[in-house]
Amino acid sequence: MATAPTQMSVVRAAGVRQVRLVCGIILFAFVVSHFLNHALGNISVDAMETGVYYHTLFWQFLPVAIVFYTAALTHMGLGVYALYQRRQFRWRTIEPLQLVLGLSIPVLVMGHVIGVRLAQTLYGHEKLYPQELYLFFVAAPGLLWQMTILLLIAWVHGCIGVYFWLRLKPFFTRAAPYLLAAAVLIPTLSLLGIYQGGRSVAADSDDGEWRKQHLTRSKVGTVAEGNTLERIAGGLTMGYFGLLGLVLAARGVRALRERRGGMIALSYGNGKTVRVPKGLSVLEASLRHNVPHASVCGGRARCSTCRIRIIGDHDALPTPSQREAFVLTRVGTADPSIRLACQLRPTSDLSFFQLFAAHTHGTDGASTSASIGQERYLVSLFVDMRGSTQLAEKRLPFDTVFIVNRFLGAVSQAVIENGGQPNQFVGDGMLALFGLAADPQTACRQAMKAAAGIAAHIDELNDLLSHDLRQPIRFGIGIHGGEVIIGDIGYRDHIVFTALGDAVNVAARLQDMTKTLACEAVVSDEVRRTADIAEDALPQQEVAIRGRDQPLAVRVVANARELAALVDRSERVAA
Structure with missing residues (x-):
């Protein structure tokens, strides 16, 4: 039985991208707090000043300030390092x-940070909303556009990062409309707050007392102090541009050295071969030469869809990084010939083939992207009709099809009535999924x-067909829940939405066991426990599941009709 990654393996898997993600979340929290403070300008400048008091009280608290500035x-x-490290981008994405x-944010924010934070540290200036709004709306209106651009850039940059972080999460589809609403409303209210506050300050500034x-x-300091702060801001800005220039120069030197170091050939196993400098990852080589290559996470080693299988000797390849090893272990891959294309940087000629197709093609030849797979908790219900072979032996084929369709229709109706989704029909059996929206x-x-x-619908069907059936229709049901992968599976115009994973396979095995256990349903104890059904409500038994090392605790249900009363009782107790 597969076990979850150990805590130590998770720690080892933490890398540059994880550090950048955590830092980005901290900064985005600051931006959200700052934007909400700006939005108070829709009430009054006094409200903005009250809000900024609590805002600074939190963010300038020494431990928080250390974490924030770090x-x-x-x-x-790490953003500058990403500019150097990334050799190829997917230019059609964000x-x-x-x-x-x-990279543009430091340039735009430098003057504001120096003028407010450093001015407070060096000269004790207390620049708050009245002073800043006076600067933008009265003294130097041109700076207002710079600040507006900064706010929008910082917000869009943060939202893109949040999107890349959350888009593979199971809850993202449900949360996306609310996140989009927040992404639009927060900056809109913030800019409106700045505008309303600025108008108020511009009107008040005509008053000498104000x-x-x-x-x-x-x-606000003196002119000399302001000139000093401007020189510091200008020097730091030029230093930052110089740093970016050095990074671009370093990229050029690296590209030259790689070319002088030799080119290698990458063969895709389908006749396609490209020549690239040493040092590029396989995924970067695919992007550079416009070779379709699956990569849901965009080369961040957060998925395994870019996996490739090496053809021939793989001993000379670089050893997997900690992050690559973690991902391969997470998906249960122990074969050393399977690698992540986004992490493998071969130093010699390499032949391989992709394990996942980059896209599918419709009947018209146009490419259509498959639905991105998601990992989430689902409950799988397998139901199978008993005795269908004997039923077909003594009936005309169309009569048999009619009865099987009536059986599957009765089963599907029960599933839909209770919030499930009929998913796959295999002969006289069906897989249903629960939890797609619950x-x-x-x-x-x-x-x-x-x-x-x-069970109730099959009883009705048996009564309806009693004149034509020698024996009533019987059935077996297996129910199990767990983490599965859901997405579109298939080829060309034969694409179906389904679930894949151990939980689905176990449900099918439990359905088979209803024959040997002489019962109508077998429910895993995982489902019984999660549904909060009483421990002694159903008899327990441990069964061996093919492909699992450990036995599985299940509940044997002789009469499936009893399950509804058990669930109702549990819901009443919870209420």
């Missing part, structure tokens, strides 16, 4: 846009109620 410097440094926006109170030397506990309860509904 995250800011680390994130910027990845290069995210990098460009991220100027004496808010434009004092202790708040939490695990609800999904388990729905599956158990559906089993009871199936």
Whole structure:
């Protein structure tokens, strides 16, 4: 039985991208807090000042400040490193846009940080909203556009990062509309708050008393102090541009050295061969030469869809990085000939073939992307009609098809009535999925109620067909829940949405066991426990599952109709 990765393996798998993600989340939290503070300008400037008091109270608290500034410097440094490290981009996606926006933020924010934070540290200036809004709306209106651009760039950059982080999460599809609403409303309210606050300050600034109170030397400083801060900001900005220039020069030197170091040939196993410099990953080589290559996560080693199988000797290849080893272990791959294309950087000629097709083709020849797979908890219900072979022996084929269709129709009706989705029909059997739009506990309860509904509908069908059946239709049901991969599977115009994983296979095995256990349903104890059914409600038994090292605890259900009452009782107790 596969076990979850150990805590140590998870720690070893942490790499540059994980550090950049954590730093980015910290910075995005600061941006959200700052934007919400700006939005208070829709109430009044006083509300903005009250909000910024609590905002600075938290973010300038010494431990938080240390974490924040460390995250800011680390994130910027890793962004510069990404510019150097990334050899090839998927130019038709938002990845290069995210990098460009991220690299432009330090240039735009430098003057603001120096003018507010460093001015406070060096000269004790207390520049808050009245002073900043006066600068943008009265003293130097041109800076307002720079600040607006900065806000939009920082927000878009952060949202792209959040999208890349969450898009493979099981809940993303349900959460996406709410996230989109927040992504639009927060910056809109923020900019409106700045505009309303700026109008208020511009009107108040005509009052001499207001100027004496808010434009004092202790708040805005002297001209000489301002010139000093501008020189510091200008020097740091030029230094940053110089750093980017060095990185670009380093990229050129690296490319020259790689070319002088020799070219290698990558053969894709389908007759396609490309020549690339040593040092490129296989995925980067595919992107550079426009070779379709599956990569759901965009080369971040957060999925395994770019996997390749090496043809021939693989001993001379570089050893897998910690992150690559973690991903391969996570998907249960122990074969050393299977590698991640986004992480493998061969130093000699290599032949391989891709394990996953990059896309499928419709009947018209146009390429259509398959649905991205997601890992999530689902409950699988397998049901099978008993005695269909004997039924077919003494009937005309069309009569047999009619009865089987009536059986599958009765089963499907029970599944749909209880919140499930009929998924696959295999002969006289069916797989149904629960939990596509429900939490695990609800999904388990729905599956158990559906089993009871199936029994009730089959009773009605037997009564309806009693004049034509020698024996009533019997059935077996297996129910199990667990993490599975859901997505589109198939080829060309034969694409189906389904679930793959150990939980689905176990449900099918449990359905088979209803024959030997002489019962109508076998429910895994995992489902019973998640549905919060009483421990003593159903008899327990341990069974051996083919392909598993350890026996599985299951509950034997002689009469599936009893499951509905058990679920109802559990729901009443919970209420």
